[in-house]
Amino acid sequence: MMTKPEIVPGDGSYRVTGDLVFATVTPLLALGEALFGDNSEIVFDFRETGRSDSAGLALLLEWMDRANSRGVDLRYRNLPESLLAVAHLSNVDELIRASGD
Secondary structure (H helix, E strand, O other): OOOOOEEEEOOOOEEEEEEEOOOOOHHHHHHHHHHHOOOOEEEEEOOOEEEEOHHHHHHHHHHHHHHHHOOOEEEEEOOOHHHHHHHHHOOOHHHHHHOEO
C-alpha cells in the first residue's frame, strides 16, 4: 500500500513524508516549488519518507534545478537509502549528497 506524500512545516525545515514513487510524486513538484518564492533557504528532511524510486530522484533533481534558477539555497537531509542507491546508479549521488548537511 502506498502512502500519499506531503510536505509538512517543521522546526527550521520541511518534512517530506510518504512514498516518493512514480504514482505519488507529481503533486509534490508544485508543492515544493511554491515554497521557493517565500524563502531564500529551504531544507527538506526525508526522515519520514517511505519507499522511493527513480521518480523520487527525479523530483529532487527538478527541485534543485528550480530552486537554483530562483536563487534559493536548497538542502536535503536524511535521504532514504533506496533513493541514494538510485542516485548512485544514475551517477548523480555526489550532486544529491552535496546538497545535504
